Amino acid sequence: MKTKLTDCLRPLLLGAVLLTGTAHAAVQPLDSVVAIVDNDVVMKSQLDSRVREVQQTIAKRGGSVPPAGVLDQQVLERLIVENLQLQIGDRSGIRITDEELNQAIGTIAQRNGMNLEQFRAALARDGLSYEDAREQVRREMIISRVRQRRVAERIxxxxxxxxxxxxxxxxxxxxxEEWRLANILIPTPESANSAQIQAAAQKAGELYTRLKSGADFGQMAIANSASENALEGGEMGWRKAGQLPPDFAKLLSSLNVGDITQPLRIPTGFIIIKMQEKRGGGGATMRDEVHVRHILIKPSEIRSEAATQQLAEKLYERIKDGEDFAELAKSFSEDPGSALNGGDLNWIDPSALVPEFREVMASAPQGEVSKPFKTQYGWHVLEVLGRRATDxxxxxxxxxxxxxxxxxxxxxxxxxxxxxxxxxxxxxxxxxxxxxxxx
Incomplete structure (x- = not known):
């Protein structure tokens, strides 16, 4: 069943904007206040609009619509709580810029596989104007930010x-992690003797050799496996690592997609497992780190930008002439976090550094001092002491x-x-x- 775009716009069930009167006000009922909420109000038009949307949603799902009085009170309570959050947002100075709103609308359209014009047309078919849609998204974004500030900070x-x-x-x-596995089982009798175990091991070994030489795993499973999933090519489906015995999980975690295990002894025989797919769990996460030290010279009220640069250049020349980097850092560096350690920043993730520092550090040969360069903090010279990838x-x-x-x-x-x-x-x-x- 097709999902209405109004549902995509309103995961929090935010209400439509206030419906104003028209030129036919003389024959239409006047709007009225249905709730006073601190310094604001909820209007009858807002309530009626929301009730209609909820009724349409319930009907679309094939549910039974509650009696009008009950539904009105439930919807009104939701509007009251939303109104309170919007008031908090207003008092907190939370504003959604046109650029942010346009970007959000564009994302919603893209998720529905449409461009902006197609999106406008689809909204019209669902009975919602583009302006109302923007207002709904704006309200939702405000409420989301209010919740992040007021709720997330309490956790x-x-x-x-x-x-x-x-x-x-x-x-x-x-x-x-989750793995999609396939298997081939070569069974042994319940009370197998050594000869039977050896024969099963030999057959499993021969199959393993053929598989490593390029034989099709599914066909080999159909022809040789005693597993109940043999006719499905040995397919076991998705299994979480936490559902498997620790020894198996440890072994399988080292496999790449497409790899197979050597024959493994299990109580019912010998099993060969193929890694079909992987998902989730994060896998091994490698991060590049750099061991770097630097000297920072900052401009101040008594030292101009030009004088700061000149001092950095003098320190660079002194280091090139053989003076000790660490001693100069202790004497001159104005980075309080590293100066006493001879300018040493230890092993650091480059992504934690400002772009200018990161770029110079990336291009600097290990063991060589960089020429002075400027960042938002002042003038630096640096030396890369090492690089590594950490798990x-x-x-x-x-x-x-x-x-x-x-x-x-x-x-x-x-x-x-x-x-x-x-x-x-x-x-x-x-x-x-x-x-x-x-x-």
């Missing part, structure tokens, strides 16, 4: 929580665990915060037939 995840999650069965299962897989896993825990806490904290701002707000409901509430 703390400790190192111990991360360690506990990584050590837990749930954490290992959730973060483990940051464990760091990546810790970051994944951190993200999982933060998202979990965010969902819980969001509901708490929404209830809190609703309870603390002044809300007077004026919807006919609804209970009056004032705080």
């Amino acid at each position: 703390q995840v400790s190192e111990q929580e991360v360690k506990n999650f990584l050590a837990s069965e749930q954490g290992q299962m959730q973060l483990s 940051s897989t464990e760091q990546a896993r810790e970051q994944q665990a951190m993200n999982v825990l933060r998202n979990r806490k965010y969902d819980e904290e969001l509901q708490t915060w929404l209830r809190q701002i609703r309870d603390e707000a002044y809300v007077e409901i004026k919807l006919p037939g609804a209970d009056q509430a004032a705080q």
Whole structure:
């Protein structure tokens, strides 16, 4: 069933803009206030528009629409909470620029496989104007930023929580890599003697040799495997690393896509496994690091830009003439984080550095001092002491665990915060037939 574009625009079910009167106001009912929300109001036109959209969504899904009075109150409560968040955004100075809004609209259109003109036409078919769509997206972006500021900042995840999650069965299962595997099983009898075991091992070895020589794995499985999936070419489907015995998981994690294992002894015989595909889990994450030291000279009220450059050039010449880099850094460098260590920044990820520093560092031969160069911090000379690639897989896993825990806490904290701002707000409901509430 085709998804309406209004659903794509409004994952938070943000409401349509206020519907104003027309030239036919004399024959149309006047708009009215249905709720006072702190310093703002919710209008009947907003409520009616949202109710219609919810009814259409429910009908499209084949559900039963609640009675009008019940639905009105549910939708009104949602509009009240959204209104409160928009007011917080306004007081916090959160603004969405036209450029940001245009970029967001363009992204939504692209996700739906359309250009902007096609997107406008599709909106019209769904009964929503382009201007209303922009307003909905703007409101959603404001609310998203409010939540990030007010909710995300309340979330703390400790190192111990991360360690506990990584050590837990749930954490290992959730973060483990997934593999699509195929297998060939050469069985042994339940109470096999040594001769039977040796015969099965020999056959498995012969199959392994043929597979390594280019034989088709699926055909070999169909012809030789005793596994229940033999007729499917040995296909085992997707398996998470955390679902497999540790010894198997360790072995398979070292395979590349297309690789096969040597015959492995298992209780029911010998098995050969092929790595068909991999996904998730992060895999090995390599990061380039550079060991570098530098001297920083900053311009000041008593030292001009030209004088700063001149001093950096003099220090460069002194180092080239044989003076000790570290001693000069201790005496002259104005980088408080490294000066006392002879300018040593230790091993550092280049992405953490400003572009000018990173570019000079990348082109500098190891063991040679760079000519003076300028960044936003002042004038530098640097020396690259070493380069290496480090395995940051464990760091990546810790970051994944951190993200999982933060998202979990965010969902819980969001509901708490929404209830809190609703309870603390002044809300007077004026919807006919609804209970009056004032705080």
